[in-house]
Amino acid sequence: MNLTLKVWRQKNADTKGKFVTYQADHVSPDMSFLEMLDVVNEDLTKKGDDPIHFDHDCREGICGACSLHINGRPHGPKQGITTCQLHMRTFKDNDTVVIEPWRAEAFPVIKDLAVDRRAFDRIQAAGGFVSVNTGGVPDANAIPIPKVIADEAFNSATCIGCGACVAACKNASAMLFVSAKVSQLALLPQGQPERYRRVQAMVAQMDAEGFGSCTNTGACEAECPKEISITNIARMNRDYLTAKLIKQEEA
Amino acid sequence: MKLDAKIPEGPLAGKWSKHKFNLKLVNPANKRKYTVIVVGTGLAGASAAASLAELGYNVKAFCYQDSPRRAHSIAAQGGINAAKNYQNDGDSVHRLFYDTIKGGDYRAREGNVYRLAEVSVNIIDQCVAQGVPFAREYGGLLDNRSFGGSQVSRTFYARGQTGQQLLLGAYSALNRQINLGKVKMFTRHEMMDVVKIEGEAKGIVTRDLITGEIETHAAHAVLLCTGGYGNVFYLSTNAMGCNVTAAWKAHKRGAYFANPCFTQIHPTCIPVTGDHQSKLTLMSESLRNDGRVWAPKTVELAQKLRKGELKVTDLKEDDRDYFLERKYPAFGNLVPRDVASRNAKEIVDEGRGVGASGIAVYLDFAEAIGRLGEDAVRARYGNLFDMYQQITDENPYKQPMRIYPAVHYTMGGLWVDYNLQTTVKGLYCLGEANFSDHGANRLGASALMQGLADGYFVIPYTLGDYLATIGPDAVDIKHIAFEDAKKSVVDRVNHLLSLKGTKTVNEYHRELGHIMWEYCGMARTEEGLIKAKGMIRELREDFWKNAMVSGTNNEFNQSLENAGRVADFLELGELMVDDALNRKESCGGHFRLESQTEEGEALRDDDNYAYAAAWEYKGDNQAEVLHKEELVFENVKLSQRSYK
Numbered sequence: 074m075n076l077t078l079k080v081w082r083q084k085n086a087d088t089k090g091k092f093v094t095y096q097a098d099h100v101s102p103d104m105s106f107l108e109m110l111d112v113v114n115e116d117l118t119k120k121g122d123d124p125i126h127f128d129h130d131c132r133e134g135i136c137g138a139c140s141l142h143i144n145g146r147p148h149g150p151k152q153g154i155t156t157c158q159l160h161m162r163t164f165k166d167n168d169t170v171v172i173e174p175w176r177a178e179a180f181p182v183i184k185d186l187a188v189d190r191r192a193f194d195r196i197q198a199a200g201g202f203v204s205v206n207t208g209g210v211p212d213a214n215a216i217p218i219p220k221v222i223a224d225e226a227f228n229s230a231t232c233i234g235c236g237a238c239v240a241a242c243k244n245a246s247a248m249l250f251v252s253a254k255v256s257q258l259a260l261l262p263q264g265q266p267e268r269y270r271r272v273q274a275m276v277a278q279m280d281a282e283g284f285g286s287c288t289n290t291g292a293c294e295a296e297c298p299k300e301i302s303i304t305n306i307a308r309m310n311r312d313y314l315t316a317k318l319i320k321q322e323e324a
Numbered sequence: 325m326k327l328d329a330k331i332p333e334g335p336l337a338g339k340w341s342k343h344k345f346n347l348k349l350v351n352p353a354n355k356r357k358y359t360v361i362v363v364g365t366g367l368a369g370a371s372a373a374a375s376l377a378e379l380g381y382n383v384k385a386f387c388y389q390d391s392p393r394r395a396h397s398i399a400a401q402g403g404i405n406a407a408k409n410y411q412n413d414g415d416s417v418h419r420l421f422y423d424t425i426k427g428g429d430y431r432a433r434e435g436n437v438y439r440l441a442e443v444s445v446n447i448i449d450q451c452v453a454q455g456v457p458f459a460r461e462y463g464g465l466l467d468n469r470s471f472g473g474s475q476v477s478r479t480f481y482a483r484g485q486t487g488q489q490l491l492l493g494a495y496s497a498l499n500r501q502i503n504l505g506k507v508k509m510f511t512r513h514e515m516m517d518v519v520k521i522e523g524e525a526k527g528i529v530t531r532d533l534i535t536g537e538i539e540t541h542a543a544h545a546v547l548l549c550t551g552g553y554g555n556v557f558y559l560s561t562n563a564m565g566c567n568v569t570a571a572w573k574a575h576k577r578g579a580y581f582a583n584p585c586f587t588q589i590h591p592t593c594i595p596v597t598g599d600h601q602s603k604l605t606l607m608s609e610s611l612r613n614d615g616r617v618w619a620p621k622t623v624e625l626a627q628k629l630r631k632g633e634l635k636v637t638d639l640k641e642d643d644r645d646y647f648l649e650r651k652y653p654a655f656g657n658l659v660p661r662d663v664a665s666r667n668a669k670e671i672v673d674e675g676r677g678v679g680a681s682g683i684a685v686y687l688d689f690a691e692a693i694g695r696l697g698e699d700a701v702r703a704r705y706g707n708l709f710d711m712y713q714q715i716t717d718e719n720p721y722k723q724p725m726r727i728y729p730a731v732h733y734t735m736g737g738l739w740v741d742y743n744l745q746t747t748v749k750g751l752y753c754l755g756e757a758n759f760s761d762h763g764a765n766r767l768g769a770s771a772l773m774q775g776l777a778d779g780y781f782v783i784p785y786t787l788g789d790y791l792a793t794i795g796p797d798a799v800d801i802k803h804i805a806f807e808d809a810k811k812s813v814v815d816r817v818n819h820l821l822s823l824k825g826t827k828t829v830n831e832y833h834r835e836l837g838h839i840m841w842e843y844c845g846m847a848r849t850e851e852g853l854i855k856a857k858g859m860i861r862e863l864r865e866d867f868w869k870n871a872m873v874s875g876t877n878n879e880f881n882q883s884l885e886n887a888g889r890v891a892d893f894l895e896l897g898e899l900m901v902d903d904a905l906n907r908k909e910s911c912g913g914h915f916r917l918e919s920q921t922e923e924g925e926a927l928r929d930d931d932n933y934a935y936a937a938a939w940e941y942k943g944d945n946q947a948e949v950l951h952k953e954e955l956v957f958e959n960v961k962l963s964q965r966s967y968k
Contacts, residue, residue, distance in 0.1 A: 085879065102717075103597040111602055111830075118828050118874055118883065126882055128390060130563040132603045134711075135488055136394040158714055183534055184880040187390075191511065194391050198503040202496035203455050207375040207780045208446070210453035214410060217464030227457040227482060230489060234393055263455045 074100050074166035078113065080125055081173045083182050086189075090182065092171075102162035106149065107132060107139065109161055110172075127186040132157040134298065137233030140240070141186055142173040147237035147296045155235060155298045175236050177245035179283045190236050192282040193250060200274035201254045203263050222260055229256040231299045238293035238301075244285030249293035251279050252309035253301050259312055269316035276313055327580075327938055327953045330741040331435040336959050337417075340439040343742070344785050348792035355380030357796035360787065361528055361543040363515045363570050365392030367487075367494055367772060368755025369549030371779025374497035377506035379784055381791075384541055385498065386510045386530060388565055388885075393495045396551060396563040397775060400487025401608045403471055403479035404772040406444040411468050415476040417441045422960060423474065424770060427660070428735070428763020429912035429928060430962045431583070431936070433955060435742060436760045443781040444773050448480055450780055454493040458482050472609060472768025473658050479769045484608060484707050490772055494779070513539075514885065515570040516813040518546060518577045518751060519805050525577075525751035526799045527806060529813045533885060536877040538813050540806040542799040544791055545750045547783065548574055549775075552734035552756040554587065556893045556900065557845070558837020560731035561593060561606040567889035568896050571738050571757050579746035580938035580951060582739035582759035584896065585904035588766055588913045589846050590732035591664035594715050595684040599834075604730035605715060607708045609768060612657045614692035614701065615725070617664070618646045619685045623675040630682050637723050647671060655967040662765055662846075662913050662926070663967060665729035669846045672728070679726045688724035729846065733771060735762040735913065736903070739938040739953070743786035744778060747938075750790060754778035759936065764912025817877050820887045825870035829883065832867050833890045836860065836897055844901050849917045853905045857898060861945075864894040899939055899948060906950060909933040923968060930962050 076097040083090025097113050104112070107129050114124035130138040139156040143149035149159045164170065172186065180188040218226075230253075238249035255272050258264030264271070287306060294303045332343040350358070358381050362373040365387040373385040387395060407420040420441035425432060448466070452458065458480050459467040471479035482489040501507040512533040519527040519540065527542040553568035554560035575581045592612065594605045620626045621643050628634040647667055649656045657664075668685045677683050693701050698721055702709070709720045716726070738746050738753040740760050746753050755775040762770065843849075843856035867890070875881040910919040910926035911933070919927045935952040942949055 101598055101600060104600050105602070105715075108600045108602050112600055115828055115830060118872060119826075121874070123875055124883055126880055130389060130394055130565050131396060131399045132564060133399055133561075133605050135485060136389075136396070136398050136563060137391075138389065138394050154714065158711075160715065160717070162717055187880065190390060194393075194499070194502075194509075194511070197496070198499040200503075202500040203453065204500060205450075205453045205497075206378040207371075207450060207497070207784065210449045213408070213448045213452040213458075214465045216452060218460055219464050220460045220462050223457055223460040223464075226455075227489075230457050230482075230492065231485065233488070234391065257457065258455050261455050261457070263453060 074102070074161070074164065076100055076164060076167070077169040079169065079171045080186070082125070082185055085184055086181050100161050102160065104161045105132070105157060106141070106143070106159040106161065107157050125186065126184045129157060134158045135233060137235035140175050140188065140235055142175060142240055144171050147175070147240040148298050153298060153300050175240040177239045177284070179245065179247070180236060180239065192284070193234050193236065195282065196247070196251055196275050196278045197254065199278035200267070200271040201258070203258060204267060216262055218262060226257045226260040229253045229260070229301065229305055232301055233299055235298060237296050237298060239284065241292040241296035242285065243290065243292070244288060246287045246293070247279050247282070247284035248287040248306050248309070249297060249301060249303065251275050252305035255309045255312065256305040259308060268312065269319065272309060272312045273316050325747060325951070327739070327951050328741065329433060329953055330743060331433065332742070336434060336438050339435050340442055347785055347789040350788045350792045352380060354796050356382065358382065358791050359384065359543040361541060361546045362386070362549060363528065363547065364395065364549035364551060364757070365495070365498065366395035366397035366549060366551055366755060367491055367775030368779045369395070369547070370491065370494035370498045371776050372547055372549060372754055372783050373507055374494060374501050375780050375784045376787065377501035383501070383507040384510065384543065385507055386513045386515060388512065388514045388533065390511055392498060392509065392511065393492060395491060396566055397491045397772070398488045399563065400772055401484045401606070402610065403469065403481035403486045403769040404447065404490065405471070405478050405767070405769045406448045406480060406773065407441050407478060408445050408448060410466060411477045413476045415478045419476065420444060420478065424761070424767055425763070425960050427767040428765050429926065429965065430763065430930070430934065430957065430960070431911055431955065432761055432763030434957060434959055439782070440761050440774060440777050443777045446781055447773060447776045451490055451493050454496055456482065456489050456493040473655070473660060474767070487772060490776065494776070515550070515573065517573045517809045518748070519809045520577055520748065521803055521805045524749040527801070529809050531813070531817070534880050536879060536881065538810055538817070540801060540810050542801040542806065544794060544799060545752065545787060547752045547754060548738065548757055549754045549779065550757045552737070553893070553896060554731045554734050556836065556897050557731040557840045558834050559596065559601060559604050561590065561604050564603060567892065569889050569892045571753070572892040572896055574738060574746065574748065574751060576941050578748045579751055579753070580739040580940050581736070581899060582936050582938045583736035583764070583903065584900045584939065585844065585907065585914055586735035586764050586912065587731055588661060588733040588735060589665045589729045591661055591668060591729045592687065592727050593730035594712060595679055595726050595728040596681060605711070606730065606732060607712065607727070609661065611687060611705060611708060612664070614704065615657065615687040615689050616646055616691055617648045617657050617685060617687055618644045619671045619676045619678065621645045626676045626678060626682065629678050630680060636678070636686065652967045659967045660765070662915070666846050666915060668727070668729055684726035684728045686724035687727045689720060690724070693721065733766055735759065735764060735766055739936065743789065744783055745786070745790065750794070752783060752787065754783060764914055816888070817884065820873050820884060820891065821877060823868070823871045823873045823887070825872050827870050827872065829871055829873065829887045829890050832863060832871060833893065835863055836890070836894055839863070840897055840900070844904050847915050847917050848904050850905065853901050857901045860894065860898045860901065867891065867894055902948060903937055903939065906937060907933055921964065923966065925965060928964070
């Protein structure tokens with residue numbers, strides 16, 4: 074099939090970007106979306122043009138690097154998958170496909186479709202851990218955890234940190250991401266000692282990074298490639314409020 | 325230089341304890357005077373960086389990805405082995421040791437492997453303490469499964485994403501140290517060279533992938549945790565960015581490269597669909613627990629299937645050849661990875677392959693669905709079936725999957741001694757990037773174990789011994805060695821950028837991959853390897869004349885990044901071929917057609933090849949020099965594998 078691509082091109086963070094139209098011909102339905110871009114890039118390279126830059130790595134839907142906004146939706150039109158798992162059979166001959174980077178103040182564009190998502194790392198560094206050193210920990214089976222709780226914590230832990238939730242949100246809120254991380258540890262016994270400190274530290278960092286507020290539209294949940302539930306946001310809000318109610322030294 | 329593996333004397337079970345006692349310690353007050361560089365933030369790198377920072381060292385950590393969490397450890401599906409014996413089914417440290425040595429076809433060191441099995445139990449404790457959500461039983465305790473044909477259930481898992489959950493655990497420990505200011509993290513930085521002063525590693529040169537700035541970093545020691553080199557085959561299950569550059573630069577600076585030809589090819593991957601293919605997707609080998617592998621009995625039937633004149637579901641039972649069950653009645657579809665892979669290749673070479681390309685065999689669940697019901701099969705393999713359908717647009721509940729082997733893991737890597745130190749003092753290598761623990765073949769669920777063992781429980785001890793020896797005096801970043809190394813990196817970058825030929829770097833990479841796969845893949849012959857060596861040389865010469873690299877240095881330039889990595893693969897490829905040529909025996913994943921048993925199994929030659937082959941770089945286009953580390957087996961008896 075033949076496609077028309079409208080791709081956001083931006084030389085670097087300091088330059089203004091614009092849409093550039095490219096023709097992608099003889100696209101095989103078996104190609105992944107990123108492989109389609111690879112072929113376009115090979116052509117651009119041969120013509121002496123700068124290839125389209127985009128983040129990608131594992132290409133099996135787990136590393137969270139790929140991050141394209143395709144026809145107005147993070148990771149494209151299909152539910153529950155990342156861009157690298159999107160295949161061209163989803164599109165029809167002569168379709169026009171608009172490809173943009175994540176749009177959020179806290180995710181500045183680096184070049185073309187690649188954005189800087191280090192804000193997510195900094196939020197994690199603010200408190201997304203259990204303070205245990207290597208060695209000297211109890212036997213793994215000394216901490217029994219009910220299966221339903223373990224499974225629920227796992228559901229939160231499946232977040233791949235891609236940022237689709239932020240890109241999907243009209244406020245560019247990072248609440249789904251942060252709450253998934255907070256929830257995982259808040260559900261588990263290992264996370265209890267630092268539970269209230271953690272939630273405050275991570276929310277404070279989230280705010281400092283310039284993410285927007287949550288207005289409960291649920292777009293994040295709808296676009297999350299790992300289908301993480303907004304129940305996590307409710308859980309985080311509850312912990313955050315509780316933390317504010319208890320004395321500083323107890324939090 | 326004579327290779328000294330520094331394996332402690334004495335009984336196997338006491339070696340590590342004794343060694344730990346004999347290692348020097350760094351005074352707690354002095355630890356903060358040391359800086360350690362860690363390159364790579366996968367399981368080995370993140371766990372090492374976090375653990376060393378916890379001890380009090382200053383750590384500078386580097387990764388090429390935009391976040392340390394994206395390192396390719398994240399993609400491991402199956403699980404992690406540990407000799408916990410929680411299932412009371414006869415597991416022990418000794419059994420895990422024995423299985424790993426045997427699985428590696430007796431080409432790994434007893435001492436290293438025993439230590440690996442020993443610390444495996446600590447890894448699980450550590451990960452649980454961090455909040456890693458392993459699968460659990462209703463009683464609240466950890467669940468285990470049997471994996472990769474193991475006779476005990478020792479594999480801990482987190483659904484189909486054990487790698488991601490373990491890496492997020494290590495990443496959280498790393499983050500904690502970043503927050504405390506003990507680790508300085510450099511993302512989107514690629515290591516371009518190692519800096520040596522008076523023969524010892526004292527720093528690295530990096531390129532900031534966003535600005536292009538070439539920077540130097542000084543430290544008391546450098547740890548390479550940079551993963552495997554499977555992408556030398558172009559198509560593999562590795563992430564797109566996985567590369568050999570850091571290890572290769574270290575090799576050129578004096579670190580020997582050991583057993584480069586030992587690569588693991590995984591039998592259950594989704595087949596290639598065309599030239600546009602950029603990577604291959606692995607499906608957990610647990611599929612072979614219930615799936616039956618087959619191919620049509622005749623070439624004629626295969627041709628009809630390929631052309632679509634015959635539907636696979638219409639093929640009569642009599643016309644199907646369940647070749648693994650036929651050839652290996654005892655193990656059937658559960659033969660080890662290398663055996664399953666090689667048999668699929670034989671079928672395809674005979675012309676009995678299926679799918680449009682003819683390069684695939686079937687993995688059929690019809691019998692399992694009949695026996696267990698579709699719901700039970702969905703409960704076991706639902707996520708894998710979904711993934712398969714997503715990629716191929718075929719419904720594996722209704723028709724057999726098509727599978728074909730793909731490069732998955734590299735057992736070879738930088739040679740290290742028992743302390744994980746390379747042949748360059750102060751330069752260490754951890755995880756998949758080193759050669760140490762898996763011999764000629766790695767068992768399922770053992771990669772995660774090794775990465776974390778090296779990072780959490782080995783390097784924090786062994787590195788201290790070296791640091792205590794050299795003392796805490798600061799390394800002089802103004803030393804001429806830094807300037808020289810930086811200049812050579814700048815020159816190389818400029819050389820790459822000057823390439824304005826007619827062929828893209830990808831095209832060279834794909835061609836190299838074809839050569840490697842054809843001649844240094846699942847089956848190797850002397851004739852083929854000699855041919856491959858010539859082809860790689862030609863390709864490499866052509867690359868430096870005719871490749872095209874776009875853009876400039878001072879920008880985010882993925883074309884330049886890729887060119888540097890492919891240039892290194894073009895050199896590594898030749899060394900792999902040399903190593904495969906040298907090793908005239910078959911062992912594990914290295915199959916020389918000239919050396920097989922009557923049953924067609926890998927035939928080792930223990931009299932002549934019970935050694936690790938460590939190669940020394942001698943200069944561009946010079947033959948590398950082979951050093952042999954003889955392997956001594958005092959605790960296991962070498963035997964021939966048989967799966968009949």
